[in-house]
Amino acid sequence: MATTDFSFTKSNSGPRLAEFIAFVGDRKTEQVLKSFVLEQAMPHTHVAIGGVNEAIAHLSKVERSPQFLLIDLHDSVMPLSDLGRLAEVCEPSVQVVALGGRNDVGLFRSLLKIGVRDYLVKPLTVELLKRTVNVAEGKVSPVMLARSGKTIAFAGTRGGVGTTTIALNVARHLAEDTHRRVAYVDLDLYGGAANSMLAIKSNNGLNDVLQNVHRLDPQYVERTLVAKxxxxxxxxxxxxxxxxxxxxxxxxxxxxxxxxxxxxYVILDVGSITDPLAADAFDFASRAYLIAERSVHSTRETIRRLRYIEDRDNNPPTSLLLNNPNAASAGKVDLSDFTSAVGRPPLYEIPFESKAISIAENLGEAPHEKSSNGFNYSITRIGHDLTGQPSVAERNFLQKFKFRRG
Structure with a gap:
């Protein structure tokens, strides 16, 4: 067993346990924990390779339980039973954080019921640990049970790929068809196309709230919004x-x-991926969509931008949307070649619409249903992807508009 100790002391009755102790199943996670405790300047810590059995053996020998205990359930067949055994050698005051390799909501709820403070899914990062373990206050940050909106980021692989068109129509669909309350944030500080597409004028509200972040409250932010x-x-x-x-x-x-x-829902229209606001947008996003099209340049940028988004500590789940903003022409990258180069298939491919979308955008209206069936169907599917509506809703849409894919 490899162990990393920092100021690990002993007393006459045996070793005195550290304030923070962790047993993890791999070297990479061990290194992240080592970086975390060094960054937090925690004086008494103990990090080791192992699981529940190693933790039980270690805790049985110490005179006091730790303040924080992080345990990796990587090799646990019956995690609830194993944690029950672990609880027998821990004082009730121990704040336990479980670590696992699968995003299992059922397990998460069961762990909360038996007193585990939080359940983290690998890969572990220093930023995630900082959000979970509040060293200054000496407690594990509570799991937020209150309802909170989702932040969805839309970004494109180049200008003109249709990012704003797709993002805005998804926002419109969520607001009008699923009756959600939606805030659309256009991150282009010099004026994106979204306002024109909604036939409204900007009031520079985004610049206002960013400059006055020190005195913001919900009422302040609401006053800067323009209703559509x-x-x-x-x-x-x-x-x-x-x-x-x-x-x-x-x-x-x-x-x-x-x-x-x-x-x-808070929809983020990321104008330029090099904009400072873009980094903050992806750091805060709970979901991201990257819009691409069938050109060599877009394919190359898809690879680079996926890596940029998904290599972040926040690592938002990211889906590809393959758009066709222009009429079909020779020389486009084949779908199979695009998928092979990128390493994953697009979630959906959005068909080209010759007139309906341009007319709707110039008039500040939603695309006409009958003349833009393919586009509207794609927007509906993205909306269902976000809301989790059953696939029967898509079948009803197809039946209503007699739209055939193929």
Missing amino acids: GARLFMLSAELDYGTAGAFKPGALGRVLELLCDSFH
Whole structure:
């Protein structure tokens, strides 16, 4: 068993246990924990390779239980029973965090019921540990049971690929067809296309809240939103070109926290992936969609941008949407070649619409149903992907519009 000890002391009655102890199943996780305890300057820690049995053997020898105990359930066939055995050698005050390799909601709920403070899914990161274990306050951050909205980021592999068109129509669908309350945040501080597509004007609300993040509250943020109907709201800016947006790092995160308290969905239109706000958007996103099209350049950028999004500590689940913003023409990358190069298939492919989408965008209206069946069907499917509606809803849509795929 390999062990990493920091100020691990002994007394006459045996070894005195560290304030933080962890038994994990692999070297990579061990290294992350070592980085975490060094960064937090925790004086008494004990990190070892092992599982429940090794933890029980170790805890049986110490005079006091730790403040925090992180245990890897990697080799546990009956995790609830194993944790019950572990509880017999721990004091009730121990704050236990379980670590596993699968995202199992049933197991998570069962662990909470028996007193485990949180359940983390590998791969473990220092940032995730910092959000879970509050060293300063000496407690594991409580699992948030209150309802909170989801932040969905949409980004494209290049300009003109249809990112705003797709994101805005998904937002419209969620607001109008599923009756969710939706906030659409256009992160292009110099004016994206979303306002024109909704036939509204920007009030520079996004720039306002970013500059005044120190005094934000829900009412302040709501006053900066521009309503488009009863359930869809826009937050945007339109700075003069050459004017720099002055705001502190992390400001967007605070804005999104407040929005998630009031809206079912917060849709983030990531204008440029190199924009400082883009990094904050992906760090806060609970889901991301990357829009690509069938060109060599877009295929290459898909690979790079997927890596950029998914290599982050937050690591939001990311889906590919393959759009056809232009009419079919020779020279497009074949779907099988695109999938082979990227390493995964697109979630959906959105068909080309010759006129309906352009007309709707210029008029600030939703695409006409009968003249844009393929596009609307794709938007409905993305909406179902987010809301978890059963596939029967898609069959009803197909029956209603007599749309055939193929």
